[in-house]
Amino acid sequence: xxxxxxxxxxxxxxxxxxxxxxxxxxxxxxxxxxxxxxxxxxxxxxxxxxxxxxxxxxxxxxxxxxxxxxxxxxxxxxxxxxxxxxxxxxxxxxxxxxxxxxxxxxxxxxxxxxxxxxxxxxxxxxxxxxxxxxxxxxxxxxxxxxxxxxxxxxxxxxxxxxxxxxxxxxxxxxxxxxxxxxxxxxxxxxxxxxxxxxxxxxxx
Numbered sequence: 001x002x003x004x005x006x007x008x009x010x011x012x013x014x015x016x017x018x019x020x021x022x023x024x025x026x027x028x029x030x031x032x033x034x035x036x037x038x039x040x041x042x043x044x045x046x047x048x049x050x051x052x053x054x055x056x057x058x059x060x061x062x063x064x065x066x067x068x069x070x071x072x073x074x075x076x077x078x079x080x081x082x083x084x085x086x087x088x089x090x091x092x093x094x095x096x097x098x099x100x101x102x103x104x105x106x107x108x109x110x111x112x113x114x115x116x117x118x119x120x121x122x123x124x125x126x127x128x129x130x131x132x133x134x135x136x137x138x139x140x141x142x143x144x145x146x147x148x149x150x151x152x153x154x155x156x157x158x159x160x161x162x163x164x165x166x167x168x169x170x171x172x173x174x175x176x177x178x179x180x181x182x183x184x185x186x187x188x189x190x191x192x193x194x195x196x197x198x199x200x201x202x203x204x
Contacts, residue, residue, distance in 0.1 A: 078107035088130030093123030093168035123168035
């Protein structure tokens with residue numbers, strides 16, 4: 001993440017993830033789902049709480065196993081020009097095909113579409129209003145956080161848009177396993193200009 005930040009010129013704020021050993025934190029959230037899913041949920045929920053408590057107008061939330069287009073800054077400048085003012089979430093990366101959503105516009109060879117059922121939480125932006133809604137709506141989840149959020153989007157509770165193809169993907173390598181789904185090496189859309197490939201990393 002530091003290498004990515006340095007080469008692209010981004011300033012990351014690191015937010016500690018919650019682990020299964022953080023009993024004091026986990027016991028504050030009274031619901032029962034698989035331990036790995038609960039830690040992921042609580043980690044994202046606490047980010048939403050931080051966005052609201054700090055009064056951020058919006059925030060880009062990234063998990064620590066990502067790769068992204070090396071020219072992402074210029075891509076996002078073009079995307080924000082066509083992003084509707086009512087957006088509450090914006091998926092820069094997802095694990096599902098979002099191409100069937102209503103087309104908003106094209107920018108930098110990427111399509112901006114109304115989200116249909118985005119999955120995964122490795123790369124999304126959320127507005128202050130979106131964060132407030134997520135805090136209110138995700139009180140007692142029964143499924144992983146990405147599926148709970150997707151359900152709120154499908155229900156029309158959260159106004160969300162997705163980029164197709166993704167400009168940020170999950171980095172798959174055997175020495176960097178997922179904490180949520182250990183051993184998972186599912187396919188992801190290849191980037192046009194991978195930052196980690198530019199830095200000399202090889203995907204396995």
